[in-house]
Amino acid sequence: MTDGPSIEAVGLTRRFGDFTAVDRVFFEVSRGEIFGYLGANGAGKSTTIRMLTGLLTPTSGEARVAGYDVATSPESVKASIGYMSQKFSLYLDLPVWENLLFFGGAYGLWGDALKVRAGEILELTGLVDFRGATTGSLPGGIRQRLALGCAILHRPGVVFLDEPTAGVDPVARRRFWKLIRELSAAGTTVFVTTHYLDEAEYCRRIGLMADGRLVALDTPAALKRAWVPDRVLVARGRNLLVAAAALAARPGVAAAEPFGAGLHVRVSPDRWDAASVRAALGAAGASDVQVEEAEPSLEDVFLAVVGRPQTAPVEAGP
Amino acid sequence: MEVTLEARAMTRRFGAVEALAGLSFAVKEGELYGLVGPDGAGKTTAIRALAGLIDLDGGEARVLGVDPADGGPAVRESLGLMPQQYSLYRDLSVQENLRFFSRLYVLPRAVYRERARRLLSITRLDRFLDRRADALSGGMYKKLALACALLHQPRVLLLDEPTNGVDPVSRRELWALLHEFVQGGMTVLVSTPYMDEAERCDRVGLVHRGRLLLEGAPGELLRDAALKSFEELFVSRIGEEAA
Numbered sequence: 001m002t003d004g005p006s007i008e009a010v011g012l013t014r015r016f017g018d019f020t021a022v023d024r025v026f027f028e029v030s031r032g033e034i035f036g037y038l039g040a041n042g043a044g045k046s047t048t049i050r051m052l053t054g055l056l057t058p059t060s061g062e063a064r065v066a067g068y069d070v071a072t073s074p075e076s077v078k079a080s081i082g083y084m085s086q087k088f089s090l091y092l093d094l095p096v097w098e099n100l101l102f103f104g105g106a107y108g109l110w111g112d113a114l115k116v117r118a119g120e121i122l123e124l125t126g127l128v129d130f131r132g133a134t135t136g137s138l139p140g141g142i143r144q145r146l147a148l149g150c151a152i153l154h155r156p157g158v159v160f161l162d163e164p165t166a167g168v169d170p171v172a173r174r175r176f177w178k179l180i181r182e183l184s185a186a187g188t189t190v191f192v193t194t195h196y197l198d199e200a201e202y203c204r205r206i207g208l209m210a211d212g213r214l215v216a217l218d219t220p221a222a223l224k225r226a227w228v229p230d231r232v233l234v235a236r237g238r239n240l241l242v243a244a245a246a247l248a249a250r251p252g253v254a255a256a257e258p259f260g261a262g263l264h265v266r267v268s269p270d271r272w273d274a275a276s277v278r279a280a281l282g283a284a285g286a287s288d289v290q291v292e293e294a295e296p297s298l299e300d301v302f303l304a305v306v307g308r309p310q311t312a313p314v315e316a317g318p
Numbered sequence: 319m320e321v322t323l324e325a326r327a328m329t330r331r332f333g334a335v336e337a338l339a340g341l342s343f344a345v346k347e348g349e350l351y352g353l354v355g356p357d358g359a360g361k362t363t364a365i366r367a368l369a370g371l372i373d374l375d376g377g378e379a380r381v382l383g384v385d386p387a388d389g390g391p392a393v394r395e396s397l398g399l400m401p402q403q404y405s406l407y408r409d410l411s412v413q414e415n416l417r418f419f420s421r422l423y424v425l426p427r428a429v430y431r432e433r434a435r436r437l438l439s440i441t442r443l444d445r446f447l448d449r450r451a452d453a454l455s456g457g458m459y460k461k462l463a464l465a466c467a468l469l470h471q472p473r474v475l476l477l478d479e480p481t482n483g484v485d486p487v488s489r490r491e492l493w494a495l496l497h498e499f500v501q502g503g504m505t506v507l508v509s510t511p512y513m514d515e516a517e518r519c520d521r522v523g524l525v526h527r528g529r530l531l532l533e534g535a536p537g538e539l540l541r542d543a544a545l546k547s548f549e550e551l552f553v554s555r556i557g558e559e560a561a
Contacts, residue, residue: 040442040485041457086456086483140357163456167482167511169356170549171556195457195485196512211445258517258537302486 004067006031006158006189007052011061014047021047023212024061029205031157034180034190036200039209040306045193048209049162052191054078066157079107082156086163088147092136096127096146099135100153107154121149125179141172148179152188159183161192165199177202197298206298208305216305220298227304228296230254230266233277237262237289246284247277265291266300320347322474322505323368327377329528330363337363339528340377345507350500352519352536353509354548356556360528361509362402365478368507369399381474398472402479405463408452412443412462415451416469423470430469437465440491457483464492471499477508481515493518513549522548526556 007029014022022044029035039045050056052065054074063070066080090099100118104110109117122128125145135143144164152159161180165173177199184190192203200206201220208216208223216223240263248256252271257264265277274291281289323345330338337360345351353361366372367379370386370393379386386393406415416438420430438444441461446454451462464480481489493515500506500520508519516522517536524532532539532555536548545551 040487041455041461041483042442042446043485046455163483166456167357167479169511169556170513170552172356174553195483195489197486299486303490306485307487 004064005029006033007035007063007065007191009048009052009061009063012048012051012058012063013060014044014051014056015059020212022051025209025214027207027214027217029189029191031189032184032187033205034184034192034203036203036206037191037193037209038197038200038206038302038306043209043306044212045209046162049160049191049193052077053081053083053160079154080156080158082151082154082159084147084151084159084161084164086166088144088150088164090135090143090147090150092134094135095132096135096138097122097131099146099150103150104153109153117153117155121153124182125149126175139172141168141175144168144172144176145179148176152183156188158189158191161190163193163195165194165196173199197302200298208302210306216301220301223298223301223305224296228266228300229269230296230300231269231272232294232296232300233265233267233274233291234294235263235265235277235281235286235289235291237281238287240281240286240289243281243284243286247280250280264294266296321345321380322347322349322382323351323507324380325364325368325377326380328364328367328374328379329376330367330372330374336528338367338374338377341525341528341530342377343523343530343533345505347505348500348503350496350506350508350518350520352516352522353507353525354511354513354516354522354552355509355525357511359525361525362478363528364525365399365476365507365509366401369397369476396473398467398470398475400463400467400475400477400480402482406451406459406466409450411448411450412438412454413447415462415466419466419469425470433469434465437468437495440495441465441488457485457488460484461488461492468495468499471502471504473503474505475499475507477506479509479511482511489515513547513552516548524552524555531555 005028009025009027012022012025025048037045051058051070052063054070054077057071065077068076068080070077100121101114104114104118122131127146130138130142165176180190194200205219206223207214241258244256244263247253252268254266267277274293278289278291321344325341325343328338328341341360341364353364355361367374368381368386381389381393381397384393410418416434443461451459454462460483481492496506519536521534522536523530540551543551
């Protein structure tokens, strides 16, 4: 491991025919950082990861991962990283322990060193009790922790997680993220993609992709300041849904949407505040209304950055 | 209001696994009902039983009052299903898959053109018309499957985790579209692992270990439990058991 950034992309570009999947992307990720890579489906996230993990050669530009150039030393890159995707590949008919031994062997560990390390992974991932259980019989959340365990057996300095929590329930997701934070605290660099924006809050910095380009890159707090100029309010009370439609139609109201048991309201700070929103909802038929200021969510940021006006594609018909 | 979909004490075992352990719920006409629960709770098995694709060990499934397994063309014509995976032709492009399904449903050309335009725009697949289905990312594949299922607007639509892996902007827009269909009279049963989506349904059933734990309008369930989000409700009711 060198002293430089763990991951460095310099004008990284990949074209498929005349389609540019990743277009001149620049960023650096420092050692131990949790870096979130977000964007709509098809924005270029997976193509970026495939280049950074040495699986796909860049068309132009460069990237270094763990000190190795992905184009000229892809095998050294692969040996220095861990990778886990949404469709993680475990042997479902093997017990947990044997999956660990198998993947450890594939990474070149063997003998007592492998057994000691596999035991450490069971501890770290909280799977000691499941050591002898057949992998296929376990719930998704447990298999997912095992898949992460298999990806870090060889102590990689950088871990790539491509939608690691897709389809997993909230309790399992929280547990998984606790593990990610522990890895990061111990110095492992984590590069993660997710469609759960509450998870993205755990990232130190976030890059947002749109149509192949990296269009925003900063901490969650800074992204919210830069991209969501609206005042965000949360309203609670009765008969809110009917009143929401009336409020949303007023000038200066960007959105009034159901959110949990209440309403998520975004308004222009020049025209509206908590008191006037409360009055407007009351006038539109809601009762017992309480309105509080809230921090913008990363979903507000995502919508502002990635949300584009809907275009009408030309379609020839069947 | 008339009951459109009904699960009556459904039981089904796969070897040692009890997928459905007496699951009962009813979806009323014009309702958007969400089945919420952890991986392995029985959501997919329940949807497959209501689509008439598997036999039950015990209990009954009813669609528009009849058994979907032998309901014949009447049920088949009014029922749409988006399964969780592999419902498309992988060697056809995005556009070819949509056209194929529109012909299967015998959609008039003008109707197809308008719906396809709208669905491609909402799913943001309009940049990828010529890409083969097997070259799409997981989320994009999901979106295409959903677009194909939504092309013919059936009376009753079953969706098994339609938004799993789909990005937040498209998820939002797809839910707006589902609400529009429901307002037009469609009955929708949807399963989802996203707790924030539970909050977008008219009513939800929280499923765990093949049974219904809790059912009701999401806002009322949260008020009764004095919690702020469905995620908190899930954690408080199922907790560490699920992990």
